[in-house]
Amino acid sequence: MGSPINEADVAWPVNETITYLTERNPIAVTELKEHFPKFSSLLQPGMTMGRGEDESSSKHTGKAVFIANLLAVALLEAESDVDQKLKLARENIARANKYQSWSQYLALLMSGTTLGLIGFEISLAAKITSIAAVMGSLLGLTSERILDVIDPTAGSYRSIFLKLVGLAEKVNALRREALVHINFPGSEEALAALTGQANAVCLEIKELGAQV
Amino acid sequence: MSKIYSAWPIHPIPMALLFVLLLSPQAVLAQRGRPTPHPSPHLHHGTERVIEQESRHMERRSSSTATDMRSKEQDRQNKESNAKSILDSKAVSGRIEQHAELSSARAIGRNIWLSQFNQMQSRYQAEKRWDPYVRPISLLSYEQFQQKQFEKNEPSVIAASVDKESNERGSVIFTGNWNGGGSLVKISHPFSGKSYSFIPASDVASASLYLPYLVSFERSSKGGGRLTKATAPLVAVDEEMFAYDKNEVTYHREFRFDPRIDLRSYDTTNIEAFQLRRIENRQLEFVPGLAEPATIAKLLGCCVYVRPPAYKGQLVKFLKEIRFDVRRLSVALMVHDSASRSYLASDRFFAQHGRAEVIHRNTKDIEPWVVAQLKKASGGTLLLLSHVEGKDYVVREANGAEVGRISIERTNELALLHGVTLFNLGCKTGAVLRQHDGIGVYDTFNSIHMLKTISKALSTGPKTIASFLERLGTPEARIVIPASIMANADALAALHRLHDESGREIVEKGRIRVPAIDPIVSPRGMTQGFPTAMSVFLTSRLPNERGFFPVVAEINIVMSGCAVLAAAKKLTWDGSERLTCKEFKAVPYKPVVTHLYGDLKWEVR
Numbered sequence: 001m002g003s004p005i006n007e008a009d010v011a012w013p014v015n016e017t018i019t020y021l022t023e024r025n026p027i028a029v030t031e032l033k034e035h036f037p038k039f040s041s042l043l044q045p046g047m048t049m050g051r052g053e054d055e056s057s058s059k060h061t062g063k064a065v066f067i068a069n070l071l072a073v074a075l076l077e078a079e080s081d082v083d084q085k086l087k088l089a090r091e092n093i094a095r096a097n098k099y100q101s102w103s104q105y106l107a108l109l110m111s112g113t114t115l116g117l118i119g120f121e122i123s124l125a126a127k128i129t130s131i132a133a134v135m136g137s138l139l140g141l142t143s144e145r146i147l148d149v150i151d152p153t154a155g156s157y158r159s160i161f162l163k164l165v166g167l168a169e170k171v172n173a174l175r176r177e178a179l180v181h182i183n184f185p186g187s188e189e190a191l192a193a194l195t196g197q198a199n200a201v202c203l204e205i206k207e208l209g210a211q212v
Numbered sequence: 213m214s215k216i217y218s219a220w221p222i223h224p225i226p227m228a229l230l231f232v233l234l235l236s237p238q239a240v241l242a243q244r245g246r247p248t249p250h251p252s253p254h255l256h257h258g259t260e261r262v263i264e265q266e267s268r269h270m271e272r273r274s275s276s277t278a279t280d281m282r283s284k285e286q287d288r289q290n291k292e293s294n295a296k297s298i299l300d301s302k303a304v305s306g307r308i309e310q311h312a313e314l315s316s317a318r319a320i321g322r323n324i325w326l327s328q329f330n331q332m333q334s335r336y337q338a339e340k341r342w343d344p345y346v347r348p349i350s351l352l353s354y355e356q357f358q359q360k361q362f363e364k365n366e367p368s369v370i371a372a373s374v375d376k377e378s379n380e381r382g383s384v385i386f387t388g389n390w391n392g393g394g395s396l397v398k399i400s401h402p403f404s405g406k407s408y409s410f411i412p413a414s415d416v417a418s419a420s421l422y423l424p425y426l427v428s429f430e431r432s433s434k435g436g437g438r439l440t441k442a443t444a445p446l447v448a449v450d451e452e453m454f455a456y457d458k459n460e461v462t463y464h465r466e467f468r469f470d471p472r473i474d475l476r477s478y479d480t481t482n483i484e485a486f487q488l489r490r491i492e493n494r495q496l497e498f499v500p501g502l503a504e505p506a507t508i509a510k511l512l513g514c515c516v517y518v519r520p521p522a523y524k525g526q527l528v529k530f531l532k533e534i535r536f537d538v539r540r541l542s543v544a545l546m547v548h549d550s551a552s553r554s555y556l557a558s559d560r561f562f563a564q565h566g567r568a569e570v571i572h573r574n575t576k577d578i579e580p581w582v583v584a585q586l587k588k589a590s591g592g593t594l595l596l597l598s599h600v601e602g603k604d605y606v607v608r609e610a611n612g613a614e615v616g617r618i619s620i621e622r623t624n625e626l627a628l629l630h631g632v633t634l635f636n637l638g639c640k641t642g643a644v645l646r647q648h649d650g651i652g653v654y655d656t657f658n659s660i661h662m663l664k665t666i667s668k669a670l671s672t673g674p675k676t677i678a679s680f681l682e683r684l685g686t687p688e689a690r691i692v693i694p695a696s697i698m699a700n701a702d703a704l705a706a707l708h709r710l711h712d713e714s715g716r717e718i719v720e721k722g723r724i725r726v727p728a729i730d731p732i733v734s735p736r737g738m739t740q741g742f743p744t745a746m747s748v749f750l751t752s753r754l755p756n757e758r759g760f761f762p763v764v765a766e767i768n769i770v771m772s773g774c775a776v777l778a779a780a781k782k783l784t785w786d787g788s789e790r791l792t793c794k795e796f797k798a799v800p801y802k803p804v805v806t807h808l809y810g811d812l813k814w815e816v817r
Contacts, residue, residue, distance in 0.1 A: 013612045019551040045551035046660030049653075050600035050639020196612030203550060203610045 013199050014070060015047040020202035021074040024081060028073050036066045043070075064191055068181035071198045075175035078205055082168045085209055089161040096157055107136035163208060167201065174198055512678055515685030517654065517692045531678035538670055540592030543568040544585040545659070546578070547599050548609055552659045561667040568663075571607065578607055578616035582623055586630040593633045595666060596623070597659055600638035624650045635684075635691075637662055642692035650694065657689035665689070 022029050022045050033040040042048060110133030117126035177194055180186070511518040511528060545552055545568060553570055562568045569588070575581050582605075585594060598605040605623060607615040620641060627634035627650070634650055641652035669683035685691040 013608055013610065015549050015551065016610045019549075041658075044658055044660070046555070046658040046663075047547050047549040047552060047599060048639065048656060049547070049597065049637070049659055049662070050641075050656055192612060196610075200609070200611035206550065 013047075014042065014067060014195055015045075016199040016203045016206075017071065017074045017195070018043055019045040020206055021070070021077055023206075024077045025073075028077065032066075032070060032073060036069070039063060039066045042066075064185055064188065065182065067191060067195060068178050068185070071178040071195060072175060072182060074202060075171050075178055075198060078171045078202060079168065079175060081205060081209070082164055082171055085205070086161070086164045086168060089157060089164055092157045093161060103136045103139055107133045109133075110136060160208065167205060167208070170197075171201055171205075174201060511681075511693070513682035513685060515687055515690040516681045517690060518694070528678065531681065532676055536674050536677045536680045537592070538673060540589075541567065541595065541670070542585070542589045542592065543595045543597070543663075543666060544582075544589075545570045545597050545663075546582070546605060546607055547571070547597065547659060548573060548607065548615070549659060550610075552597075552663060555660050555663055559663065559667050561671045562663075565670075573609075575607075576615060578605070578618045579622075579626075582618055583626060583630075586626055586632050586634075589632045590630045593635065594627065595635040595637055597637045597662055600641060600644070603644050605638060620644050637689075642690075645692075645694075652692050654690040654692050655688060661686070661688055 018029070022043075029043050033043050036043075110129045114126050114130040114133060117123075117129060174194060174197055178198070181191055181194065185191075510516070512531070543562070545556065548571070556562050556568050556570060569585055571578075571581055582596075585596070596605075599608065600606070600620070601617075603621065604617040604619050606617040609615055620636060620638070621644075624634060624636070624645070636645060636650055636652045639653065639656040641650075642654045643652075645652045665684060665686055669680055672679075672683060674680035674683060681691060681693065
C-alpha cells in the first residue's frame with residue numbers, strides 16, 4: 001500500500017512489463033525496438049533510474065503511443081501466459097481430484113475389508129485396515145485445506161486457479177484499454193494508471209506462475 | 213442489539229455524550245492551537261532562525277511589569293526589523309557566515325567577525341600577501357566572449373540584475389561555472405519574485421566570474437530576454453572557465469592582465485540565473501531557469517568528469533595516489549524492481565561477496581532505511597542506486613504508487629554525518645547535486661546496466677580510486693565527481709584536534725572561514741603544490757588585549773573545502789559560543805597547516 005499516484009507527478013513505470021515481456025517473448029521486444037527506435041533504450045529489463053524533466057503530456061504523445069503499444073503486446077503475451085497457466089492449474093486440479101477419488105475408493109475398499117476381517121474375527125488386521133481407511137478418507141476430504149495450512153502462500157490448486165481466472169479477466173480488460181489508447185490516445189494520467197496496473201499484473205503473473 | 217447494550221458496563225447514551233464532548237469545538241481548537249513544526253530544515257540558516265533566536269533571547273530577558281513588557285515588545289520588533297533590514301541590505305540572507313556573524317554579534321553586542329576579517333584583510337594587504345577577497349581575472353572583449361560561447365555546445369550561465377525602473381537596462385554577470393563554490397545566497401527576481409540560490413560576488417572562493425556589465429536587452433514575455441547591445445566595451449571573463457580545446461582539455465592559464473578587483477561592494481540583489489543560448493545573427497538569448505553546471509572536464513578514461521574543470525590536473529594525480537579499499541564498499545539498491553533483484557541474486561560477484569542490500573517490499577519509511585545503510589557503510593563508500601524524480605529519490609511499487617521519498621540533498625547530508633563517501637547512482641543526479649555536494653551521474657541509465665558495471669568494476673579489484681572510477685563510468689552513465697571527492701566530514705572533525713601547549717584541545721573555535729582560496733589561481737605566498745586547498749581560519753573565543761578575537765590558526769585542507777562548507781551548515785552555536793562538530797566521523801584526509809599562531813600544535817590522526 002502506498003500513497004496514490006500524484007496526478008501532477010505522473011510516472012510511467014514500465015519496468016516490470018518490459019522484464020516480463022523480455023522473459024516471455026524476446027522477439028516481440030525486438031520488433032518493438034524496430035518499430036520505436038527512439039525508445040529502444042527503454043526496452044531492456046531493469047529500471048530506468050529517473051525521469052526526464054521534459055516528460056510533460058504535450059511533448060510526449062510519441063512516447064504515449066509507444067507505451068500503449070508496449071502494454072498491448074505485453075498484455076497479449078500475458079493473456080496467453082495466463083491461459084497456459086490456467087490449463088496447467090486445471091490439470092493440477094483434475095489430478096488432485098483423481099487422487100482424491102482414488103483415496104476414496106481405497107477408503108471404501110479398506111472399510112469393506114475391515115468389515116470382512118471383523119466377520120472372520122481377525123482383529124489385528126482389521127484394526128490396521130480400518131485406520132488406513134480412516135486416514136484415506138480424511139486425506140481425501142481435507143487435502144485442499146491441509147495444503148493451505150502447510151503452505152499458505154502457495155494456496156491450494158483451487159485458489160490459484162481462481163486467482164488466475166481473476167487475472168485473466170483483468171489482463172483482458174487492460175489489453176482492451178491499451179488498444180483504445182493506441183487508437184484514441186487518452187490522457188497521460190489514464191495511461192499512467194493503466195501502465196501501473198499492467199506492471200502490477202505482470203509481476204503478479206510472474207510470481208503466481210512459479211506456484212502453478 | 214439489546215444484548216450487546218446489556219453487555220456494556222455503562223449505558224451507551226452517556227458514552228455517546230462523552231464522545232461528543234471529546235469532539236467539541238474546544239478540543240478541536242486545542243488541536244489547532246498546537247505549535248506547527250518548523251517548515252523546513254533549510255530555513256535554519258535563514259531569516260527565520262535569526263528572528264527566532266532573537267525572540268527566544270528576548271523572551272528570556274523580559275521583565276514582569278507591563279511597561280517593561282511593552283518596551284521589550286517594541287524593542288523586539290525593532291530588533292526583528294533590524295535583523296531583516298541587515299540581511300536584506302546585505303542581500304546575502306542565505307550566507308552561513310553572515311548568519312553566524314549576526315547571531316554572534318548580537319550575543320556580545322558587536323559584529324566581531326567583520327571587524328576581525330577586515331583587520332586580517334588589511335594586514336594581508338599590507339604584507340602583500342594573498343587577499344582572499346580579491347582574485348585575479350583576465351579580460352576578453354565582448355566579441356571574444358561571444359565567440360568562446362559559441363564554440364561550446366553546452367549553454368553557459370549568466371545572471372542578470374535588471375534595472376527596476378527602466379526594465380530595459382541592467383547589469384549582467386557572466387559566469388562559465390555556475391557552482392563555483394563559496395556560500396549560496398538567496399536572491400529574488402525583480403519580475404517573477406522567485407528566489408534563487410546564488411554565490412555572492414564577495415565570496416569568490418572558487419566562483420569563476422561575477423562582474424557587472426551594462427547591457428541593453430529586450431525582455432520577453434516569458435521572463436527571459438535577448439541581449440541586443442553591449443554598452444560596455446569590455447567584458448571581464450575568467451578565461452579559465454571558458455577555455456576548452458576540442459579534446460576537452462582546459463587551457464593552461466596565462467594572465468594577460470592581472471587586475472585585482474574588489475568585488476565585495478557589488479550588490480547581488482535581484483540576480484537571477486539564466487541559461488544562455490545562441491540565436492541567429494550571433495546574438496545571445498537568455499532564458500530563465502537554473503542551469504546545471506555545464507562546465508565539467510573529462511577526468512579519466514571515457515566517462516569520468518569533474519567540476520570545476522580547473523581541478524582536473526591536481527585531482528587526477530590525487531586520485532591515482534589514493535588507495536581504494538574494495539572491502540569498505542557496499543551497494544544499496546533502493547528500487548522495487550524484480551529484474552534488478554534477480555540480477556543481484558544471479559551475479560557472481562554480488563552473490564559471493566554479499567555486499568548489496570536491497571530495500572524490502574514492506575519497507576514504508578525510506579529515511580531510516582537509508583540511514584541504516586549509511587551506518588553500515590560508515591567510514592567507507594556506499595553506492596546508492598535509486599530512482600530519481602526531480603530532486604528526490606523516490607521508491608514506487610510496481611503499480612506506480614509511491615512508497616516514499618527522500619531528497620538527494622538530505623541523503624548527502626546524512627552521508628556526511630556518517631562519514632560515508634556516497635555515490636548518488638540515480639538518473640541525472642549530477643544535475644541535482646551542486647558542485648560540491650557529491651558524486652553523481654550525468655545521464656539517464658538502466659539499473660541492471662549500472663549493477664553490471666559495478667560488478668565488473670569491483671571484480672577487477674581496483675587498487676586506486678582513479679581505476680575504480682574509470683571502470684565505473686560508461687558512455688551510458690557518465691560519472692560526475694566534484695573536486696571534493698576526497699573531502700569528507702573528517703575535515704571538520706579533525707579541526708577540533710587543535711591543541712595548545714598544555715595539550716588542551718582548542719575546541720572553542722570562533723569562526724571557520726570557508727571560502728578563502730581560489731582553486732583556480734594559486735594564492736600568492738602558498739606553495740604551488742596546494743592550489744586546490746582552502747583555508748579555514750580558527751579564531752579564539754577570547755578577545756585579546758585590543759578587544760579583537762585573534763585568529764589562532766589558518767589551516768589549508770587539500771580537496772576538502774566543500775566538506776567543510778557542507779559541515780559548517782551543521783555547526784551550531786550553544787550558549788558558550790562553542791561550535792559543535794561531534795557528530796562528524798573521521799576518515800583520512802590531508803590537512804596542511806600553513807600558519808599557527810602562538811604555541812598551538814596541530815595533531816593529525
